[in-house]
Amino acid sequence: xxxxxxxxxxxxxxxxxxxxxxxxxxxxxxxxxxxxxxxxxxxxxxxxxxxxxxxxxxxxxxxxxxxxxxxxxxxxxxxxxxxxxxxxxxxxxxxxxxxxxxxxxxxxxxxxxx
Amino acid sequence: xxxxxxxxxxxxxxxxxxxxxxxxxxxxxxxxxxxxxxxxxxxxxxxxxxxxxxxxxxxxxxxxxxxxxxxxxxxxxxxxxxxxxxxxxxxxxxxxxxxxxxxxxxxxxxxxxx
Numbered sequence: 711x712x713x714x715x716x717x718x719x720x721x722x723x724x725x726x727x728x729x730x731x732x733x734x735x736x737x738x739x740x741x742x743x744x745x746x747x748x749x750x751x752x753x754x755x756x757x758x759x760x761x762x763x764x765x766x767x768x769x770x771x772x773x774x775x776x777x778x779x780x781x782x783x784x785x786x787x788x789x790x791x792x793x794x795x796x797x798x799x800x801x802x803x804x805x806x807x808x809x810x811x812x813x814x815x816x817x818x819x820x821x822x823x824x
Numbered sequence: 825x826x827x828x829x830x831x832x833x834x835x836x837x838x839x840x841x842x843x844x845x846x847x848x849x850x851x852x853x854x855x856x857x858x859x860x861x862x863x864x865x866x867x868x869x870x871x872x873x874x875x876x877x878x879x880x881x882x883x884x885x886x887x888x889x890x891x892x893x894x895x896x897x898x899x900x901x902x903x904x905x906x907x908x909x910x911x912x913x914x915x916x917x918x919x920x921x922x923x924x925x926x927x928x929x930x931x932x933x934x935x936x937x938x
Contacts, residue, residue, distance in 0.1 A: 714867070743925070750832070752912050752928030753868065766925050800867055802926075810856045810916045810924030815867035 714803050714816035722822045731786045731819045735803030742784040745800040760806045796823045830929025839938050843900040847913035847929045854915040857889050859898045862910045903936045
């Protein structure tokens with residue numbers, strides 16, 4: 711049973727560019743959340759997708775957007791990249807009706823903005 | 825002031841020691857309290873969760889929640905070198921079927937020396 715998978719593993723971008731990160735949830739899960747983890751910090755909630763719609767959003771600017779596909783996979787898009795966007799981006803999946811503790815995290819995508 | 829405060833450490837202990845990790849929080853609406861372990865360059869993995877106040881034990885790990893003091897703890901008995909990782913506390917005011925964004929502490933880096 712595959713867990714949460716994310717691609718790519720690493721990414722280097724230049725300031726001002728745009729980036730798309732991808733996530734496939736654990737088998738049977740229908741809800742995907744995205745988190746940003748800066749070096750030495752805990753993950754910060756970006757947003758959550760359920761039934762192809764954004765259900766909750768954290769305190770992130772509109773440069774951060776997402777999408778969920780009918781197969782429950784998800785993308786995170788970041789426009790006009792800033793140096794401060796350099797971080798580990800984590801995807802977590804769960805069942806929409808499940809408990810908050812049932813969130814399974816992927817290995818993350820490490821984004822470096824130069 | 826952050827919603828969740830966690831001493832970042834680093835914490836270094838000898839093998840076999842009892843480890844105490846702690847978090848404080850400010851939002852009295854939090855109901856679910858989780859502890860995650862994160863190895864270097866990996867995503868967080870759930871260790872334990874507790875609902876509301878009380879204790880929960882799982883093998884060498886014990887989680888405690890004191891809602892009156894807004895304070896949670898994780899105890900690790902007979903610590904092993906394989907326990908060396910960053911430990912993250914997380915909590916949420918989860919509403920059933922309305923998602924559950926996790927609010928994380930900064931993480932405490934633990935090193936268990938043989």
